[in-house]
Amino acid sequence: MVEIPPAVEIKNLVKDFKTSFRREPLRAVNGVSLRIMPGEVYGLIGPNGSGKSTTMKALLGLVAPTSGHCAIFGRDSLKVDSRNDVGFLPENPYFYKHLSGGETLRFYGKLCGLGGRMLNDRVNELLALVDLSSARDRRVGGYSKGMLQRIGLAQALIQEPRLVILDEPTAGVDPVGSRQIRDLIMTLRERGITVFLCSHLLEQVQEVCDHIGIIFQGKMIREGRLEDLIAIEDQTEIVLRDASPELISKITALVEATPGAAVVRSGKPRTTLERLFLREISEEQR
């Protein structure tokens, strides 16, 4: 049986950066290993300066590993052909300000060997996907931060890659823009595209990722399925709708009558501030 290669495979990645003369090199990544299978949405989380971006750059061949190995769909990251199947959105990207949104996508499409009608169709499709069709002829220099991130996501998808790498995709974007980007990531997941993203906005990672890795001071300190990692094994949650105070009392009494079981907390679940904000904004728009 033919084994499917992982979308991303990083083995014992070490990356040292030279510092000033005679000083010890700075170890940005220290023995990181991870494996992302096709179709997964993997979130690499960690504080600033923990080695997230360096790991991504090593995976894209933008930096060469001091030791270790990175591969995309089984192909060595240092080889150009490994980039056939990958799209990348860097942190705080600035695209060529003199190009319009449409021209930007055409430029990246041509770099990937697309042309003619196929490229035109792809540009139209992506502009519609990221909701920028109305801004296609506007210069990118006049785009807002959220629009820049969305055109960045569109350029990452131009050659229909099987893997998309996103470095802090919602950094500096307002809640509405941030929601749009998260919805796009969800759409990619539905389409079976592997997503590897890094962020320090934990709530957002939790919302979109099915696998996570926690990196700290260059080392991977925890990795696995999100559900497994965040579940509290000895607790169970039941959420009821329209439960009367009598029903709550009965349930509480039943639990307390059971040896070893206890009600830890009961009350009304709360929405997040972000959901409240988005709901209010959309109601106001109507």
Add this chain to the structure above:
Amino acid sequence: MSTATSKPIKGSHWSRILTIATHAFTQLVRMKVFYFLAIFAVIAIASNFFDLPQHEGPEAVGANVLRSIKSWSLGAMTLFSVVLAIVATALLLPKDVEDRTLYTILAKPVPRFDYLAGKLLGVLLLIFVSLALMDILMVGVLQIRTSMVIEQQQAMAKGMGWTQEAINSLRVETEANGANASLQGAVLAVFLRASIMASLALLISTFSTSTLFTTIVSFLIYFIGHFQADAREVYLHSEQAGEGVFARIGALLFSLVLPDFQLFNVIDAVIEGQVMPLMELGKLVVVAGYYAVFFTVASWFIFSDKEF
């Protein structure tokens, strides 16, 4: 077992290089670099008025003004093309790194050589188009002025009772000072010199930390290039170097790495009305081709290991 096999990159090297080149060209055009053409137009027209008073005879009438138009125009072409070659090349690479657009390009299946070659070709395309426009303007001004000078000379010669043969001979001589094939050869030489400077600036920008450093070093090498041949000769004939083999090898290596811009002095000869031999132009093409390829390949060696 992994199923990974080497998958060919879509699109040819040429198509990627051309995409990057046309983009670099558009980028520079939208930075409004063509505004300098207005300054050139002023120079080309103003050079018409540098006509010193003549008293000798018809053969001297207007000769200075034709020389002045060529001299000022080719001088302005040299200045603009060299400045464009250095500054535009020095600007493009660091700007892409600073804006992180380089990440998005190199994260696509784009070999680093294609990126560098595309940027260089874009700058060369801009210089070529600029020189072509300046050339059209210069030839236009020169044609009009040459016909005016010929008319003036003929009227004066007839008045002084010259023979028709002498008048025809004067006409040929004056036309040699006008817009001719040698002048186009000189414009090509200006382009070749700018090409060397653009590829040199590209090399420096691959290891430089700032646009300012690249610009200053490039201009320094440009000036050194104008007297390096003399310096080499002086050194080889000095007592320290003598006839030593190492001195000769050193001097040869020096000239292989640093361009000798004295070879381009043929442009001055064209201004003086001399004919540029095709062989001389061919030599310049070969020399410029050598330096452009050498500097671009050296840039690629450095850039291929560069980390971002």
